Structure formats: structure tokens, C-alpha cells
Amino acid sequence: MSQTVISAADTEYPPKREITTEPRFSDRVFRGVVSTGALSSLLILGLIFFFLAYHGYSVLRSQGFYFITGSNWQVAQDAAGNFDPKASQFGIAAMLIGTLLCSVIALAVALPISVFSALFLNFYAPPFLKKIMVSVVDLMAAFPSILFGLWGFFVLMPSVEYWAKLLHKYFGFIPIFKMEVPVFTRSPFVAGIVLAIMIIPIITSIVREIFSQTPLDRIQAAYALGATRWSMIRAVVLPFGRGGIVGGAMLGLGRAMGETVAVYSVLNIVYQINWHVLVGAGGNVASMILLKFGDAGPEEIKALMAAGLVLFLLTLVVNTLADFIVNRSGGKGR
Amino acid sequence: MIQTKPIKPRKPWQASPAQRALSFAVFAGALLASYILVAVTPLKGKLAYFVVFFIIFTVLDFVFHFVSRGLLAAKDAITRAFVFLGISLAVLPIVSIIGTVIVKGVKGLHWGLFTHDMKLNSVSDPISQGGLVHALIGTGILVIVAMVISVPLGILTAIYLTEIRGRFVRPIKFLVQAMSGVPSIVAGLFILSAIVYTFTKSYSGFVGSLALSILMIPTVARTSEEVLRLIPDDLREAGTALGGTQWRTVAMVVVPAARSGLATAMILGVARIAGETAPIILLTGGGDTVNSNPFHGPMGSLPFYIWKSYAVGTPESITRAWAGIFVLLAIVLVLFVSARMLSERRSSK
Numbered sequence: 001m002s003q004t005v006i007s008a009a010d011t012e013y014p015p016k017r018e019i020t021t022e023p024r025f026s027d028r029v030f031r032g033v034v035s036t037g038a039l040s041s042l043l044i045l046g047l048i049f050f051f052l053a054y055h056g057y058s059v060l061r062s063q064g065f066y067f068i069t070g071s072n073w074q075v076a077q078d079a080a081g082n083f084d085p086k087a088s089q090f091g092i093a094a095m096l097i098g099t100l101l102c103s104v105i106a107l108a109v110a111l112p113i114s115v116f117s118a119l120f121l122n123f124y125a126p127p128f129l130k131k132i133m134v135s136v137v138d139l140m141a142a143f144p145s146i147l148f149g150l151w152g153f154f155v156l157m158p159s160v161e162y163w164a165k166l167l168h169k170y171f172g173f174i175p176i177f178k179m180e181v182p183v184f185t186r187s188p189f190v191a192g193i194v195l196a197i198m199i200i201p202i203i204t205s206i207v208r209e210i211f212s213q214t215p216l217d218r219i220q221a222a223y224a225l226g227a228t229r230w231s232m233i234r235a236v237v238l239p240f241g242r243g244g245i246v247g248g249a250m251l252g253l254g255r256a257m258g259e260t261v262a263v264y265s266v267l268n269i270v271y272q273i274n275w276h277v278l279v280g281a282g283g284n285v286a287s288m289i290l291l292k293f294g295d296a297g298p299e300e301i302k303a304l305m306a307a308g309l310v311l312f313l314l315t316l317v318v319n320t321l322a323d324f325i326v327n328r329s330g331g332k333g334r
Numbered sequence: 335m336i337q338t339k340p341i342k343p344r345k346p347w348q349a350s351p352a353q354r355a356l357s358f359a360v361f362a363g364a365l366l367a368s369y370i371l372v373a374v375t376p377l378k379g380k381l382a383y384f385v386v387f388f389i390i391f392t393v394l395d396f397v398f399h400f401v402s403r404g405l406l407a408a409k410d411a412i413t414r415a416f417v418f419l420g421i422s423l424a425v426l427p428i429v430s431i432i433g434t435v436i437v438k439g440v441k442g443l444h445w446g447l448f449t450h451d452m453k454l455n456s457v458s459d460p461i462s463q464g465g466l467v468h469a470l471i472g473t474g475i476l477v478i479v480a481m482v483i484s485v486p487l488g489i490l491t492a493i494y495l496t497e498i499r500g501r502f503v504r505p506i507k508f509l510v511q512a513m514s515g516v517p518s519i520v521a522g523l524f525i526l527s528a529i530v531y532t533f534t535k536s537y538s539g540f541v542g543s544l545a546l547s548i549l550m551i552p553t554v555a556r557t558s559e560e561v562l563r564l565i566p567d568d569l570r571e572a573g574t575a576l577g578g579t580q581w582r583t584v585a586m587v588v589v590p591a592a593r594s595g596l597a598t599a600m601i602l603g604v605a606r607i608a609g610e611t612a613p614i615i616l617l618t619g620g621g622d623t624v625n626s627n628p629f630h631g632p633m634g635s636l637p638f639y640i641w642k643s644y645a646v647g648t649p650e651s652i653t654r655a656w657a658g659i660f661v662l663l664a665i666v667l668v669l670f671v672s673a674r675m676l677s678e679r680r681s682s683k
Contacts, residue, residue: 023580030581034498037490041509041555044548048520051528116420124417133421139670140428142602144609145518146637147659150644151431154438163381197427204424228410251515258517260612265644286519290612308523312516319515323508 048312056306059090059299066091067306073271073292075300083299090303092310094273098188098283099311102263103256105192105277106199111249113196114203119233121204122211134208141201149265152194157266160190164278179279186268188282194266195259199252206251206326210244211237247326254318258311260286285311353402360398364391388419432663439660442653447661451634452622457643457651466658468624469639472539473665475628476618476635477604479543480550485600487547488554492599495555496562497570497584514552521548522613530617537619539633545613554603561595562588594676601673608669609662611637636662 023031053060060067062085070091078084117137121130161184168184171177214237222232238245263284269291270281289304289311296304349357368387392415400408447465455464491510495503525545534541565588573583589596614620619632620642636658643655 026581027579030579030584031498031500034490034494035500035502037487038494038502038506040487041491041506041513041551044551045509045513045516047528048516048524048548051524052520055527055531113420113423116417117424120417120421124414125421133425135674136425136428139667142605142666142670143428143431144611144637144662144666146609146611146640146644147431147435147663150640150655150659151434155430155434156427159381200424200427228406230410230413231406233413254515258515258520260517260519261641286517286612289519289523290615293616305523305527308520312520315515315517315520316512319512320508323511 049309052305052309052312055302056309058085059303059306060309062086062088063090063303063306068096068310069093071095071271071273073303075297083297085299088299090300090306092285092288092307094271095269095283095285095288095307096310096314097273097275098267098269099257099285099314101188101275101277102191102195102267102282102284103253105189106195106256107249107253109193109196110200110203110252111245114200114248114252115207115245117200117204118207118211119237121208122214123229123233123237134205137201137204141205145198145259145262146265148194148198149262152190152197152262152266156194156197157185157190160193161185164189168278176275176277179276181279183280184278185280186266186282187278187280188267188274189277191263191267191282191284192277194262195256198259198262199256202255203248203252206248207241207245210241210248210326214240243325243328247322247324250318250322250325254315254322257318258286258315260290263287264290285314356398356402360394361391364394367394388415391415435656435659435663438653438656439663442657443660447657451624452639457646457654458648460650461653461657466636466639466661468622468634469636469658470661471624471626472618472621472633472635473608473637475626475633476539476543476546476614477608479540479628480546480607481600481604483543484547484550484603485554488551488599488603489558489596491551491555492558492562493584493589495559496565497580497588510552510555513548514556516548517612518545518549518610519612519616521545522616524548525613526616537617537632538630539618539625539628542614542618542633542635543628545617546607546610549610549613550603550607553606554599557599557602558592558596561592561599564595565591594679598673598676601669601676605666605669605673608665609637611641614638615641636665 063070067090070089071094072089072091074087074089076084076087076089078087121133121137125133164184164187167177167189168179172179218236218240219232222236227235264287267282267284267287268280269283269288271283272281274281274283285307289307292300292304364387367390368383371386371390372383392412395411395415396408399411442461444462446462448467448470450463450465451468452464452466453468491506494500495506522545525541525548529541529544530537569587569591570583573587574580578586614635614637618635618638620638621632621634623634625631625633640655640658640662643651643658
């Protein structure tokens with residue numbers, strides 16, 4: 001490299017830039033584009049609400065509260081074969097209750113398993129096992145729902161049927177386990193178990209995340225005071241992660257409510273409110289939409305849109321609560 | 335000269351061989367007892383074996399620890415038993431699912447699957463006839479179109495959350511979270527009402543992709559946000575110190591640094607939607623022939639192929655469905671593993 005001598009006289013400096021806090025034109029464009037892109041989620045959610053309400057409005061108006069309190073689904077035609085809005089009835093109460101029933105069963109089964117799994121991953125597993133197990137659980141969260149549906153139908157259902165018979169035999173005195181007709185297949189209980197298996201990875205990964213934020217100094221303080229692992233978990237981890245557990249459970253509940261294909265494959269959809277979880281007759285809003293969609297006329301489609309709107313709002317509320325709880329608890333110590 | 339002998343480090347907190355032997359004896363004893371119990375009593379089946387073993391083991395373990403170390407240790411032992419029960423119950427289904435898919439799917443696999451479509455065959459024909467090439471091509475097109483829509487939007491959202499950090503960070507985070515909870519069937523109904531009934535009046539691959547993008551955007555946005563958050567602020571400051579505008583800093587420093595992470599986000603998004611079934615059933619019309627035009631005509635796809643074969647319910651069609659699931663699962667696995675490998679490489683750097 002040859003050295004060149006630069007003297008101040010013959011160097012041309014670029015013109016001095018103006019010092020300003022005003023963003024340049026390129027930055028203003030950049031910010032505009034990015035902000036617009038970021039607002040797409042608002043736009044999409046707004047449009048979902050708008051269009052479902054727009055198409056479902058006529059049905060919601062003609063049915064009124066019957067839409068969520070009734071459980072009759074009937075498309076009536078007048079003498080000329082046209083759609084008759086007066087005589088038609090669209091009520092999704094049975095479906096709503098079925099949805100709640102399935103998701104609550106799912107949550108009741110999945111939550112303890114998930115919390116124990118999260119404890120295992122954070123505090124019991126050796127590092128190499130933890131890495132593998134975390135991958136396995138995350139992989140399971142990425143499985144498509146149709147896979148759970150087929151597996152649930154062909155593999156899980158025979159076993160669950162057997163468990164249901166056991167439950168009926170030994171706990172039949174509890175009202176919800178009662179049954180008049182011994183049909184154990186395709187019951188809300190089966191659907192609940194399939195949903196539980198689907199939401200276990202989701203809840204586990206959220207709870208694990210929150211547990212792993214437990215301040216290390218408190219864990220070590222507990223150990224230094226002579227705590228066993230269980231005393232440490234009870235005194236430090238569980239109080240710290242309580243919000244995370246509740247939030248994760250809500251998120252799992254939201255996921256379970258909106259699940260379509262897996263439930264459709266294992267649930268017998270019947271238009272009747274059924275609280276007996278072992279009986280093979282249940283309801284589910286999302287699956288009902290799929291079931292009715294195939295041969296629905298234009299007016300029935302509108303009713304399905306309205307049902308979709310109800311489902312959308314329901315999951316939105318549950319997810320909002322979950323988000324609120326997780327964010328309030330996550331990160332900061334108490 | 336003083337001879338020093340290195341003292342062997344002692345680890346008094348570790349279990350001595352005798353203690354280990356005892357714990358093992360408890361385990362073996364529980365195993366044996368449950369075996370005998372299942373053999374002599376009317377309790378039968380794998381489930382009975384599992385339950386009996388768990389109960390006996392928990393009780394024995396509790397007693398063992400209670401006698402040797404007291405109540406606190408015994409409680410600890412019970413928790414440990416439940417924690418191990420929890421993780422095995424969580425992992426058991428995945429093992430069963432993968433095992434079932436392999437065992438049942440392999441029967442339906444043959445090369446013709448990847449060279450034929452279902453133009454001339456019905457799903458109830460023997461599995462050696464027809465194939466799923468139309469479904470593979472369809473899924474590929476659906477996913478690519480969905481990617482073209484949702485990857486830019488997802489990454490822009492992530493950049494807003496990490497780089498611009500404007501006034502709307504909290505609401506947008508919340509909206510992304512809310513969007514990830516939108517049930518897939520609702521996304522399908524929305525596109526149906528907003529696009530199909532209003533504009534196109536016909537089913538096509540493109541409208542299916544639109545519904546898939548709704549499901550993909552939140553996944554991409556959240557993963558990208560996490561990745562961009564990991565880029566140290568030093569890099570951003572260095573970019574600014576060199577005289578870069580924010581646009582130049584983000585485009586030439588931050589995004590290239592997070593390249594592999596953003597690729598991971600993209601792959602995870604694809605894995606999320608590749609097997610999505612409900613909106614596909616509502617929107618794409620599910621053709622049986624190869625259709626490479628996303629804007630016109632019904633388009634087949636893997637989930638639809640599986641769904642249709644499963645719904646028919648004859649033994650041949652069910653074999654077909656399992657073969658389809660096998661291919662779908664293989665795709666998801668490959669995507670997932672490549673995402674993992676990309677992020678591994680990033681974190682080890």
C-alpha cells in the first residue's frame with residue numbers, strides 16, 4: 001500500500017449535513033410502510049367481524065336471542081318452495097354447550113399433565129433430555145389437526161371407550177356420568193380427550209416459559225434453606241408462575257373451542273343439549289359449521305356465518321383474558 | 335519432601351450405591367407387584383398395568399422415603415412420581431401418533447402416488463391406482479401464495495414491534511395474539527363471506543391461500559419478533575453511528591443479522607398451515623386433477639385428499655388417507671427439523 005499524503009488544502013469535504021431531529025424522507029416512507037403492515041392485524045380482525053356480522057345480521061335479527069338459547073336447526077320453506085324466515089329456526093345452544101363441555105373436559109385433563117410436564121422440563125430433566133423433550137413437545141404443537149382427528153378416531157377411541165365404560169361403572173352415580181342409552185362411541189368425553197392431547201403441548205410450552213423465568217436467586221435461596229425440590233416448587237415456582245398457569249390454561253381453552261376437524265372426526269353431533277359427557281351425542285360450533293356447510297342453502301349459510309361470529313367473539317374474549325393474565329404475571333417478580 | 339496425596343472429591347449430596355440399590359429395589363418391587371396383581375386379579379389390559387404400577391410405585395416410594403428420610407422427603411418423592419407421570423402422559427400420544435402413521439401409512443406408499451393424480455380413479459379404488467401428485471402440487475401452490483402474502487406482513491409487524499417501537503406496540507402485540515387465536519374455520523368463513531360471495535363467486539386455490547395467510551401471519555410475526563429482539567442494540571447503534579438512516583440500518587444491518595432466524599419464522603409458519611384442513615374444505619373446492627393455476631378452478635391439496643378419503647370410509651380409501659397423512663407428516667417433520675437446525679446454528683454462533 002502506498003502512502004499518500006493528504007493535506008487539508010486539497011481534500012474536498014462533502015457539504016456539511018444539516019443537523020436535525022427530523023427524520024429523512026426515506027425514513028418517513030419506511031415508518032409509514034412498516035406501521036401500515038403492522039396495522040394489518042387490526043384490519044383483518046376488523047374485517048372478520050364486519051363481514052361475518054354483515055352476512056349473519058339478517059339471521060341474528062330474525063332469530064333474536066333464540067339463536068343462542070334455542071337448540072333447533074330447521075330450514076323451513078313456504079308453499080312455493082322459497083325460504084321462510086318466520087318458520088325457520090336456527091339455535092346453537094346445544095352446540096355452544098357442547099363446545100364448552102368438550103373444552104372444559106380437555107382442560108381438566110390437559111392442565112395437570114401440562115403443569116407436571118413443565119415442572120419436569122424445568123427442574124427435573126437433565127439438560128440433554130430437556131432439549132430433546134422441548135423439541136418433541138413443540139413438534140407436537142405443530143401437528144396438523146386432521147392427524148389428531150384420524151388418530152383419535154382409529155387408535156384412541158377404542159381405548160377411551162373402555163375408560164368411559166369404567167367411569168360409568170364405578171362413578172355412574174355422579175350425574176354427568178349417567179347414561180340412559182349405552183352408546184359410548186363419539187361422545188363429548190372422547191372429543192375432550194382428543195382436544196386435551198392437542199392442547200397439552202400449547203399449555204406446556206407457555207407454562208414452561210413462565211416457570212423458566214422464576215428468579216434463580218429465590219430458587220437457590222430456597223435450596224439453601226434446606227428445601228426439598230417439592231418445597232422449593234411450592235414455595236417459589238408455583239406462586240411465581242400462578243398467572244402463567246391460568247393464562248396458559250385460558251389459551252388452551254381458546255384453542256380447544258375453535259378446533260374443527262379433529263372434533264368433527266370423533267364427535268357425533270346431535271341437536272340436543274346433552275350434559276352427560278359419556279353419551280355419544282354432543283355438539284360443537286366449529287364442527288357444526290363444517291357439517292352443515294356441505295349442503296347448506298344461501299339462507300342457511302347466513303346462519304352459519306352468524307354461528308361463526310359467535311365462535312369468533314367467544315375465542316376472542318377467552319384469548320384476551322389469557323393474554324391479559326399472562327402479561328400481567330410474566331417477567332416481574334412478586 | 336512432603337508427599338501430597340490428592341484427596342478424592344466427595345459428593346455427600348449424591349446417593350450412595352446402597353441407596354441407589356434400594357431405590358432400584360423399590361422400582362423393581364413395584365413392577366413385580368403390579369405384574370402379579372394384574373395376573374391374579376380380574377384387572378386386565380395395558381391401562382390396568384400402568385395404573386396399578388403407578389399406584390404401587392408411588393406408595394412404596396412414599397413409604398421408603400418416609401422411613402429413611404422423613405415426611406418432607408416423602409412428599410418430594412410423591413411429587414417426583416407425578417412429574418414423571420405427567421411427562422410420560424404428554425409424550426405417549428406423540429409416540430403413538432408417529433408409530434401409527436408409520437405402520438399404517440407405509441402400506442399405502444408406492445411410487446405411483448407421486449406420479450398420478452385421481453383424475454381417472456375414485457378413492458375406493460385399490461391403493462395401487464391413482465395418486466396424490468395433484469394434492470402435493472396444490473398444497474405447494476397454496477403454501478407459496480400464502481407465504482407471499484403473510485411473510486412480508488408478519489415481518490413488517492415484527493419490525494414495527496422491535497425497531498420502530500411506536501405508540502401502538504401494546505395494542506399490536508395484543509392484536510397479533512388475538513389473531514393467533516382465530517379458529518381456522520372462522521378464517522375460512524370470513525374469506526368465504528368477504529371474497530368468495532362478494533367478488534369471485536367461485537372456489538379457487540387463491541382464496542384458500544388468503545384464509546391460510548390469516549393463520550400464518552401471527553406465527554411469522556411472533557417468531558420474527560423474538561428473533562429480532564435477540565439482535566443486540568449495539569448493532570443498531572453502530573449502524574446509526576455510521577450515518578445510516580433507520581431504514582438503512584434495519585435493511586442492511588438488523589435484517590441480514592437475523593436472516594436465519596427469519597427463515598425459521600417462515601418455516602414454522604409454513605408448518606403451521608401445511609396441514610390446515612377446515613378452511614381448505616370450505617374454500618378450495620378440492621379438485622382431483624393437477625391444477626397449477628391458483629386463480630381458476632378447484633385445487634386439490636393434501637389435507638383435502640386425506641379428508642375426502644377418510645370421509646368415504648372404505649378400507650381402500652382409509653389406506654389412502656393414511657398414506658396421505660404419512661406424506662403430510664413427513665413434510666411437517668422436515669420443515670420442523672430444518673427450522674430447528676437453522677435456529678441451532680444461529681444460537682451456537
